[in-house]
Amino acid sequence: MSDEEDLSAWGDALAEQADSEDGASDDPWGDALSEQADVEAANADAESISSAAFDELASERGDSKNKVDLDVLMDIPVTLQLEIGRAKVSIRNLLSYTQGSVVEMDRLAGEPLDLLVNGTLIAHGEVVVINDKFGVRLTDVVSPQERIKKLK
Structure with a gap:
């Protein structure tokens, strides 16, 4: 090179x-x-960045001075339904109904009605008439434990 x-x-x-x-x-x-x-x-x-500090959550159950204010829930509307019974019919029979037709229910006469609140069974009762208006006298209220069992 x-x-x-x-x-x-x-x-x-x-x-x-x-x-x-x-x-x-x-x-x-x-x-x-x-x-x-x-x-x-x-x-x-x-x-070097520090994390946020939060107060520790404490259980407030049983503390009489921290009672829950249920007034907030009192104005929420719910739907009440009275069920006298149920029937399964074919569309052919349903279309043949006219004024005066009788629909047979699955309950016997004298059996209590079901009171449903937003579709959940709450109580059983019987029909009463007061001042020419229908009403329901509650005969048996379903316990909260039974309602929870039915949800599961």
């Missing part, structure tokens, strides 16, 4: 080194180490 070729080779090598230092490196280990250093620096910054 001549001196000119040597100088040209050195010049090429120096140019290649300058290109690799500008950010386009072919060294995956160097890239990984610099990335790891960046992550460690970010984690150090995150550790």
